[in-house]
Structures are given as C-alpha cells and as structure tokens.
Amino acid sequence: MVNIESLNNGLKIVYEKIPYVRTVAFGIWVNNGTRNEDKEINGVSHFIEHMIFKGTSKRSAKDIATEMDNLGGQFNAYTTKEYTCYHTRVLDTHFEKSLEVMSDMFLNSKFDESDIVRERGVINEEISMYDDAPEELVHDALQEEIWKKSSLGMPILGTYNSISNINEKNLKAYFKRNYNPKNTVLSVVGNVDENLIPLLEKYFGSWHVEEEFSQNDTNTIYTPSVIEREKDIDQVHLIFAFEGISRTSDEKFTQSVFNSYFGGGMSSVLFQKIREEHSLTYSIYSYTSSYLDTGIFAIYATMSKNQVEKVVKLILDEIENCKINGIDKDILENVKEQSLISYLMGMESTVNKMNSYGTSMLLRNCIIPDNEIEEKIKNVTCTDVKNFIDKVFDYNKMSISFVGNINGINIKELVDKHISNFAKF
Numbered sequence: 001m002v003n004i005e006s007l008n009n010g011l012k013i014v015y016e017k018i019p020y021v022r023t024v025a026f027g028i029w030v031n032n033g034t035r036n037e038d039k040e041i042n043g044v045s046h047f048i049e050h051m052i053f054k055g056t057s058k059r060s061a062k063d064i065a066t067e068m069d070n071l072g073g074q075f076n077a078y079t080t081k082e083y084t085c086y087h088t089r090v091l092d093t094h095f096e097k098s099l100e101v102m103s104d105m106f107l108n109s110k111f112d113e114s115d116i117v118r119e120r121g122v123i124n125e126e127i128s129m130y131d132d133a134p135e136e137l138v139h140d141a142l143q144e145e146i147w148k149k150s151s152l153g154m155p156i157l158g159t160y161n162s163i164s165n166i167n168e169k170n171l172k173a174y175f176k177r178n179y180n181p182k183n184t185v186l187s188v189v190g191n192v193d194e195n196l197i198p199l200l201e202k203y204f205g206s207w208h209v210e211e212e213f214s215q216n217d218t219n220t221i222y223t224p225s226v227i228e229r230e231k232d233i234d235q236v237h238l239i240f241a242f243e244g245i246s247r248t249s250d251e252k253f254t255q256s257v258f259n260s261y262f263g264g265g266m267s268s269v270l271f272q273k274i275r276e277e278h279s280l281t282y283s284i285y286s287y288t289s290s291y292l293d294t295g296i297f298a299i300y301a302t303m304s305k306n307q308v309e310k311v312v313k314l315i316l317d318e319i320e321n322c323k324i325n326g327i328d329k330d331i332l333e334n335v336k337e338q339s340l341i342s343y344l345m346g347m348e349s350t351v352n353k354m355n356s357y358g359t360s361m362l363l364r365n366c367i368i369p370d371n372e373i374e375e376k377i378k379n380v381t382c383t384d385v386k387n388f389i390d391k392v393f394d395y396n397k398m399s400i401s402f403v404g405n406i407n408g409i410n411i412k413e414l415v416d417k418h419i420s421n422f423a424k425f
Helices: 044-051 061-070 092-108 113-131 134-146 160-164 168-178 196-204 252-262 269-277 305-325 329-346 350-364 370-378 382-392 411-422
Strands: 002-006 012-017 023-030 074-079 084-091 184-190 226-230 235-243 283-290 295-304 399-404
Touching: 012 196, 012 350, 023 092, 023 350, 044 074, 044 084, 044 113, 044 168, 061 092, 084 092, 084 350, 092 196, 113 134, 113 160, 113 168, 134 226, 134 235, 134 295, 134 399, 184 196, 184 350, 226 411, 235 305, 252 269, 252 283, 252 329, 252 370, 252 382, 269 283, 269 295, 269 305, 295 305, 305 382, 305 411, 329 370, 329 382, 399 411
Parallel strands: 012 184, 226 399
Antiparallel strands: 002 012, 023 084, 023 184, 074 084, 235 295, 235 399, 283 295
16 A cells, blocks of 8 residues: 655655565655756756765765665666656665665765866766767757757756856755755655654654745747757667647546557557568657656657658658557557556566656655556547547647758658648548
C-alpha cells in the first residue's frame, strides 16, 4: 500500500513498504528545473545538482563518494526541464547511513567559490560533449527552437556564456529561493519499518526556508520550426515533431498507447516498415515529452544521406495512413495489452516505483493506483486514438530538426513536396 504523509516542516513523504526485498530505494525530488531559471544564469539548476556532491562542513567530496561507495549501493542525481532528483538504492541495513549522508549533502552543501570555478570547467566539458554528439544535439536543438519564447526552451546544461555568470552569490540565492520543503517530495520504496517517518524527521525535519519558492514559467508557446545543423559525420539525424499534450491532460493514456503502436517498440509501425521491411535505418522510434502546460510528439530516425528522401516519404506516409485509417480494433487490443504488461512489469522494481511515486507526487500531488491505471489503459478506444491522431498530426504545426551531413538537402522542400501530394487524393 502506498502511504502519503508530511513532516512537521511540510515536506511531503510518499512511501511503500515491501517486506520481501532486501533493499530500499530513496529519492529527493525538487520541483525545480530549467524552466525556473533566468537566461543570464541558465544551467544553474544543473550546476546545483553537481555542487551538492562537492562537500559540506563535515565531509569533503571524496568523503561523500567513499562513504556511499562503501555502502555498496547506487547513488546518483539528474536535472530535467521541470525538476531535479537525487536518488540512491542501498541494502535495508544501510538505509539510515545513506539518509544521513544524503541529508548532509542536500541541506549543508558549502557551495564554495573555488569549487564552483572548478566545476564550471567540468560542465563546460559536458556541454562540449553533447554538442559533439549529433544524437543529442538534434533533440536539444529542436526543444530550444520550438520553445524559444519560454524558459522551457533553454538547455538544461546552460551555455558557455550563462555558466560563466554563475558564482557563489547567485547560486546560493537561487538555491534558497527554489529549494524549499513546500516544493520537495521524499519517495521511499523497499524494506522499511515503522521507524521510517521518525528517521526522515530526524534527518530532514530541521529544514526550514522562509522565502516562498518561485513558480514555474507557464507562458510556453509552441513555435513550429525548422532547425538545420551541419556536422561532418556519416549519418543524418532527423526529428519530426508536433505539439503534444501536457502531463495533466486526460489524453495521456491514449498518447501512451498510440506511441507504443506507432514507434515505441520493435513491433511498432515505424520500426517494422522502415527498418525491417525497407532496411533504410538502424534506429527509428517515436517518443513523447509532456510538461506542465505543453508537450511534444516526436519521431526520430538516423540514416545515410542518400536514404533521407525515402525515409522522409515513408514516415510521412505512415502519419497520413494513421490520419486516414486510425488503428484497427484488434491491433489496439494487442497494443493495450503490451502497454499494460510493460507498465506492471516495470512496477515490480523498487527503483521504478520510487521514481513513479516521486514524480507523480511532485508534479501531480497524487498517486494514481495501479488498478486505476490498468482501467484507463484498457478503456482507450479506437475513437480516442483517432481523435488524438487528428489533434496531434497537424502539418501546420510540424517542426523539423535535421543534423549531420545535410549540405545539398532542402529538408523543408522535401517534406512540403510529400505533404502536398496527400492533398491531391
């Protein structure tokens, strides 16, 4: 059973006791990410994530790494557009020790200027690494352009220029303003006992912040865009993207089922048609990204330059086929079963449960029970899917991100030519 409680300082706790496992998965979820930032210090949320590991008044960075390694568990963190997570998984006998270390890191990080200067170099190298990876660049460039009028479009890592603006003073001020018990959730899943809440109170109950945290920017406007980046590489990386749905939309289960059908796996339409039947690409899939007030539905493919036109035509043909015919009822039932099995098998993992509960509690302020999710997936109809297809696959809102050896290819002209052919029939 999933339990929801709060500490005396208002910090929300979501937890599930699973007595037959020997581990505990624990995460600290903060409702802060790129979209909370100003352009001048873009990347500060990710910078803070790095700095949390750089030492406290009682531990050096090496001490933190050594103590967590000695526990033999998993220990990491990541930053997204809308939230930051610090998480660990350890044996139940080591849980309190991991709590002590993580609470010290989280609540007592020094944020020394000397450490900030050193870490700035590390993050600049990380930015360079992503810029050198076309499979990352094609996604990042897309989001920067389609949401260029909002902080949601800013890169998670920041830019060389914005990172150079981050110092001890503005980093500490940002942390104080955006890290708050009222916008943070602790998620715990595993072999815990009745002492869990007192333990969490012991290590996190003293956390108090008088300032109100800043709210997410909710003025996001999707701007259809065409992005082209020349790279001297053998492969071409391509994304077709459409304005999608927000994470609070009632259509999120329909979207999940349709994505599984269209490009979410090896039996999907895109994979079978373009890779298996025509052997034109190694990697092709569709994916979704949903946020507080917006989202995208995207199709990614990588191929040789001489295969671009064929791949573009086939992808657009499959989109048009979905727009005209929707999805067959028998196929839909199979896809729903696949989606349900995938979800239920994933939720047998303590880490996946911890992640699911943490994000759901942080972003939606509730936990949807497994049986309710099962019902919502089962209740998706052919009409639901057709309505979703008609809503999302709007060619007037189609964006393109194109990275690689693209000299001599007019991708917009190529796409427009194929779309115009559909209107003739």
